[in-house]
Amino acid sequence: MRRLAPAVALLVALAAAGGAWHLASKLTARVRPVVAPAAAAPSQPAAPAAGKRPAPASRDVPARYRGQIIRKRVRHFPDKLLALTFDDGPDPQITPLVLKALAQYDAHATFFVLGKCAKRWPALVKQEAAAGHAVASHSYGHPSRTSPAEACNELDRTSALIEQAIGLRPQLFRPPYGITNGNLCQTPLKRGYTGVLWTISTADSNPIGPEVIARNAIHTPNPGDIVLMHDGTGHMASARALPQILRELSATGFRFVTMPELLQAWQRWQAGQQAPAHAQP
Ligand SMILES: [Zn+2]
Numbered sequence: 001m002r003r004l005a006p007a008v009a010l011l012v013a014l015a016a017a018g019g020a021w022h023l024a025s026k027l028t029a030r031v032r033p034v035v036a037p038a039a040a041a042p043s044q045p046a047a048p049a050a051g052k053r054p055a056p057a058s059r060d061v062p063a064r065y066r067g068q069i070i071r072k073r074v075r076h077f078p079d080k081l082l083a084l085t086f087d088d089g090p091d092p093q094i095t096p097l098v099l100k101a102l103a104q105y106d107a108h109a110t111f112f113v114l115g116k117c118a119k120r121w122p123a124l125v126k127q128e129a130a131a132g133h134a135v136a137s138h139s140y141g142h143p144s145r146t147s148p149a150e151a152c153n154e155l156d157r158t159s160a161l162i163e164q165a166i167g168l169r170p171q172l173f174r175p176p177y178g179i180t181n182g183n184l185c186q187t188p189l190k191r192g193y194t195g196v197l198w199t200i201s202t203a204d205s206n207p208i209g210p211e212v213i214a215r216n217a218i219h220t221p222n223p224g225d226i227v228l229m230h231d232g233t234g235h236m237a238s239a240r241a242l243p244q245i246l247r248e249l250s251a252t253g254f255r256f257v258t259m260p261e262l263l264q265a266w267q268r269w270q271a272g273q274q275a276p277a278h279a280q281p
Pocket of ligand 1: 087088138142176177
């Protein structure tokens, strides 16, 4: 080892650390439910959030998805991964409950925050990122239609607030009401954001109880599904449904990842599917 040049030694060390993290995350993923979040980093002193995960790579959206809208899952994707997504937050009553449930099951999710809420509760946005979740943009004030200038304003204000809170600019955007043909979706796409819709809705915008919300998520997920939920003001039923969703789907082998992690997994799988065609003996 001593003969290795310092740069090579550093690379070896980094590779070992990355492998250890990967192995550790695989192991923890298999043991469910996982113990309380307080035990998550026992041997580390209070480290900055960025030190807990192999950031920034795991937060990055693969280039092929930039400027694209994700509206369906990749067909035949085999890995039992789900991306839970929470819109319209953060909220001081709802978001902490959501974060607590996610931590209990070692689950990661994506929060499509509203700029106006991020401005009011930046500490919650910070907590989301510190716990390893992805923070994404859902516009500033949730309008349904905007002029081109208003769309730029909605996008820029929200991205700046997210960056102030967590030190990273969002790469993902979800248009309010899922409207994709207006300026509010087309502007971020032109700028290289990835638009993310959903493949399963829990219908939790309707006045339904936690039991029905949970059933809507648990009913028939397929590997790679993107699940729509809300953690905005008033969505207590969604927060109450979440532990059951996590418990039942974990028990059937699903793991919960952020949108960037899901897109990376899609990309890896698709690359693997294409490889055999070029590898004729
Ligand atoms: Zn919304």
